[in-house]
Amino acid sequence: MSLRRFGLVIASVLLTSCGVESTSNTPPPNTLNPPSAGKSNEPDPPGTATWKDQAKAAVDKGIRFLREKQDGVGWKFSAKAPNPDIGITALCALAMMESPRKYRETDGPFMSKPLEWLASSQQKDGSIHGGMLATYNTSVAVLALAASGNAAYKPILAKAGEYIRVVQSDEAEGYASGDRYYGGVGYGGDERPDLSNTQFAVEAARAAGVSKDDPFFRKAATFASRSQNLSETNDLKDKEPAVGNDGGGYYAPGVNAGESKAGMVTLADGRKIRKSYGSMSYALLKTYVFCDIDRRDARVKALLEWIGKNYSVTENPGMRQEGKPLSEKTGLFYYYLTMARALGAAGDGALTGADGKAIAWKESLAKQIVSLQKADGSWANENSEFWENSPVLATSMALNALNACLK
Secondary structure (H helix, E strand, C coil), X not given: CCHHHHCCCECCCCCCCCCCCCCCCCXXXXXXXXXXXXXXXXXXXXXCCCHHHHHHHHHHHHHHHHHHHCECCXXXXXXCCCCCCHHHHHHHHHXXXXXXXXXXXXXXXXXXXXXXXXXXXXXXXXXXXXXXXXXXXXXXXXXXXXXXXXHHHHHHHHHHHHHHHXXXXXXXXXXXXXXXXXXXXXXXXXXXXXXXXXXXXXXXXXXXXXXXXXXXXXXHHHHHHCCECCCCCCCXXXXXXXXXXXXXXXXXXXXXXXXXXCCEEECCCCCEEECCCHHHHHHHHHHHHHCCCCCCCHHHHHHHHHHHXXXXXXXXXXXXXXXXXXXXXXXXXXHHXXXXXXXXXXXXCCXXXXXXXXECHHHHHHHHHHHXXXXXXXXXXXXXXXXXCCHHHHHHHHHHHHHHHHC
């Protein structure tokens, strides 16, 4: 079943640069007020710029910020970092290519140099990285190179796609189908894969040309099922942490507390389960979409119900923890990026909230992201976990999320 036919009807992540304000051709500051609940479908008042117009202006402003921060071929996490970063560079280049202006290599060296550098960074095994986070960096590099449409990168993409297939934890690494990590993809090795890397890997594998019928996707769906709080379909029978039944997703199916980024929750019967949370629930949805899991599947139905009940654009739902200020903002821009690309890949449909009303997710998410943009065109998270206080990282993710809203 194609991604277009997935046609969801909903029933109910990444790794700083000091911001220097741009004074060149800067659009006037946006006048949007942040939506309180993120569910407003009210149209813009007559005579004002539409949400799409304001989102496009914010994208232009954000891209200008990134242009100022480009260091030679690519982008760094911070002014103190010695070299450009593969993942950051790929996300920045992708944001530019998928923007409404559709920048390409023919527009100048600001696009051609980073893409050429990504391609030249491919290792003998097909991976694309600079010495760390091999699988994650390969995945985002593939997305950027594929988006360029440059035929010269096809052999590189094919080799990278094969690397992603090989690095999956499966029989070749001694895993049996019943092992809890079977089918998952981690940061580089086969030890303790996670849903975050897996969702990037399945998207990149499709972009690299791996056939949707390849066993890679069936195995990835098995891992995804074990990263969902749905005992009906999750075959893990651990006593603690047990598998819940709210339908949401979590980081990984391991039994160590450190593998549950949102922590644990205690049920009425005293059992502890891994807490479902927003960014991983959307990562789970994206994994199911790219693995061609039908929307009528019980796993997808339960997941979409959780997403509808917990929809928010002001926080990463499920991450709020008592006594931890700003915990609800943990990984907020990764959450925006994952939400937008997951729902965008799933296709147009009526996203229904807990109140039974349709949610215009593109509009509400875009308005919220625009409202958070700083005067210099950048974004940054006041919660510094996962490096999101880096303006370059947060801006690249915000732009990619906005681009998905504008499609």
